Amino acid sequence: MLKEAIYHRPGNNYAYAYDEKTLHIRLRTKKGDADQVTLIYGDPYDWTEEGWQTSSSLMTLSGTDEWFDYYHIEIQPPFRRLRYGFKISNGDETVVYTEKGFYEEAPLDDTAYYFCFPFLNAIDVFRAPCWVKDTVWYQIFPERFANGDQSNDPEDAVPWGSEEPKPDNFFGGDFQGVIDHIDHLVKLGISGIYFTPIFKAKSNHKYDTIDYLEIDPQFGDKETFKKLVQVCHENGIKVMLDAVFNHSGYYFEPFQDVLKNEDNSRYKNWFHLREFPIVTEPRPNYDTFAFEKTMPKLNTENPEVLEYLLKVASYWIKEFDIDGWRLDVANEVDHSFWRAFRKVVKNAKPEAYILGEIWHDSIKWLQGDQFDAVMNYPFTNAALDFVAKETIDAKGFSEKMTAVMQMYPENVNEVAFNLLGSHDTKRVLNFCDGNKDKMKLLFLLMLSFKGTPCIYYGDEIGMAGEIDPGCRECMEWDEEKQDLDLFHHIQTLLTLRKEHRVLANEGSLSFISAKGRTLVYERSSYEESIMIVLNAGDESVENAYVIAEGYELLFGNDASGVLPPYGFSMYRKK
Numbered sequence: 001m002l003k004e005a006i007y008h009r010p011g012n013n014y015a016y017a018y019d020e021k022t023l024h025i026r027l028r029t030k031k032g033d034a035d036q037v038t039l040i041y042g043d044p045y046d047w048t049e050e051g052w053q054t055s056s057s058l059m060t061l062s063g064t065d066e067w068f069d070y071y072h073i074e075i076q077p078p079f080r081r082l083r084y085g086f087k088i089s090n091g092d093e094t095v096v097y098t099e100k101g102f103y104e105e106a107p108l109d110d111t112a113y114y115f116c117f118p119f120l121n122a123i124d125v126f127r128a129p130c131w132v133k134d135t136v137w138y139q140i141f142p143e144r145f146a147n148g149d150q151s152n153d154p155e156d157a158v159p160w161g162s163e164e165p166k167p168d169n170f171f172g173g174d175f176q177g178v179i180d181h182i183d184h185l186v187k188l189g190i191s192g193i194y195f196t197p198i199f200k201a202k203s204n205h206k207y208d209t210i211d212y213l214e215i216d217p218q219f220g221d222k223e224t225f226k227k228l229v230q231v232c233h234e235n236g237i238k239v240m241l242d243a244v245f246n247h248s249g250y251y252f253e254p255f256q257d258v259l260k261n262e263d264n265s266r267y268k269n270w271f272h273l274r275e276f277p278i279v280t281e282p283r284p285n286y287d288t289f290a291f292e293k294t295m296p297k298l299n300t301e302n303p304e305v306l307e308y309l310l311k312v313a314s315y316w317i318k319e320f321d322i323d324g325w326r327l328d329v330a331n332e333v334d335h336s337f338w339r340a341f342r343k344v345v346k347n348a349k350p351e352a353y354i355l356g357e358i359w360h361d362s363i364k365w366l367q368g369d370q371f372d373a374v375m376n377y378p379f380t381n382a383a384l385d386f387v388a389k390e391t392i393d394a395k396g397f398s399e400k401m402t403a404v405m406q407m408y409p410e411n412v413n414e415v416a417f418n419l420l421g422s423h424d425t426k427r428v429l430n431f432c433d434g435n436k437d438k439m440k441l442l443f444l445l446m447l448s449f450k451g452t453p454c455i456y457y458g459d460e461i462g463m464a465g466e467i468d469p470g471c472r473e474c475m476e477w478d479e480e481k482q483d484l485d486l487f488h489h490i491q492t493l494l495t496l497r498k499e500h501r502v503l504a505n506e507g508s509l510s511f512i513s514a515k516g517r518t519l520v521y522e523r524s525s526y527e528e529s530i531m532i533v534l535n536a537g538d539e540s541v542e543n544a545y546v547i548a549e550g551y552e553l554l555f556g557n558d559a560s561g562v563l564p565p566y567g568f569s570m571y572r573k574k
């Protein structure tokens with residue numbers, strides 16, 4: 001047994017409160033090293049004449065990645081306190097692993113050897129809004145979704161779809177356009193819209209905010225926005241806005257004041273200015289997003305900036321009833337700011353969703369005191385590598401996703417924001433080199449996976465486009481030019497997700513088999529179990545998975561026969 005590979009720590013993803021009564025404990029071992037792992041545990045104060053009173057329970061192998069096995073157990077300690085250690089066996093060898101190291105037998109003369117979960121305090125439990133895990137998002141880039149009101153078009157706007165999207169052209173998309181096309185979204189079956197920024201800004205993407213308390217006039221006014229939120233709510237659709245709090249735009253009034261008055265500006269502490277005079281070339285001498293001179297980083301440690309941005313956070317919730325904030329470049333803003341932000345947002349609306357844009361390990365933000373979720377780019381990459389680019393096989397995908405899911409607590413995984421593409425990437429169809437069958441598999445994978453999925457506008461009707469600005473084309477509203485077959489595929493998956501809550505995170509996810517390009521996984525709960533089989537290869541597969549008696553085909557091909565290239569099956573246990 002390789003003891004060096006055995007790992008646990010009493011916190012983060014290894015020991016956490018799943019809910020107010022339940023603890024989850026995990027252990028990592030070298031892949032294939034252990035036959036059996038048992039949790040030895042007890043209440044630290046439960047002593048009798050015979051000594052410390054402990055129980056033993058077998059842990060289950062919950063996943064395997066490239067190097068490690070992960071064991072999992074759920075415990076409900078009656079007095080909400082726990083001391084615990086692990087008994088790890090592999091045939092001839094047994095070791096007991098505690099906080100103080102390895103022993104041949106469990107030391108029972110003192111609880112001090114053991115790992116400690118001191119007390120399960122309800123207020124510390126990570127808790128995302130309960131509606132999120134059943135939500136399917138739809139991302140709208142407002143300038144390009146629909147033009148419902150020509151009177152608010154920017155002066156230089158060109159007719160809808162009349163030219164290719166460019167970094168600086170305008171087509172006149174607006175809120176009225178979204179209201180006019182709400183039926184399309186209802187028909188598709190989505191239940192949340194994520195809008196990229198809508199506040200007053202100069203560019204077509206609006207990430208360069210001028211005024212956080214004003215709607216950009218090209219999208220409409222506050223009344224239209226209020227109406228839009230109402231229309232969404234009437235149709236069971238939540239609304240999430242993009243908060244660009246890491247940096248402001250160049251034309252943000254306080255930054256203009258700083259440019260004008262330099263050292264004498266009353267706003268000089270709103271930014272991170274390194275010296276005067278302020279210069280923008282060759283690199284700005286103030287902190288920015290990347291080295292982008294038009295995006296000066298806000299000093300969120302300054303109480304005035306904090307107060308201003310927190311006012312923004314609550315204003316749009318209280319006045320317009322929005323349901324969530326997506327936080328741009330969230331990992332470059334200080335934790336103290338996000339803790340204050342969470343308090344203000346949850347005060348304004350306890351069930352509001354806070355989603356951070358973070359591309360890397362995000363555990364520091366997901367402890368229950370800052371974000372409810374982060375954008376799951378590791379899912380995006382693994383799914384595209386497996387199905388679209390074919391750079392990894394089914395086993396590679398299952399190992400990568402296991403590693404990601406083991407990085408976070410289960411209650412965090414259930415609300416992870418899964419996406420295949422966005423305004424920042426090329427379109428899914430382009431990743432698939434135009435292969436629509438691959439694209440169908442990718443949507444099957446995302447819409448039956450753990451997490452809360454997001455569809456980028458236009459993907460559902462087969463729109464193509466290279467990376468920004470290509471992926472920001474005007475939405476195609478001519479039904480003749482829409483891919484309705486793809487639309488129906490995605491629509492069916494959304495219906496299944498609604499009818500079978502096990503697909504919408506009421507259940508666990510386990511990889512059953514991964515051979516070559518064929519992946520089998522199961523979503524299951526006490527009530528229901530759904531098996532998904534997919535062939536992400538260009539050759540047909542015989543007997544991809546032998547379906548036991550008592551399973552019925554919900555959607556797709558029969559996997560017990562020949563699964564065609566890029567074929568898939570979804571089975572439900574009767």
Ligand code: CA
Pocket residue numbers: 147148149150151152153172173174218
């Ligand atoms: Ca317009």
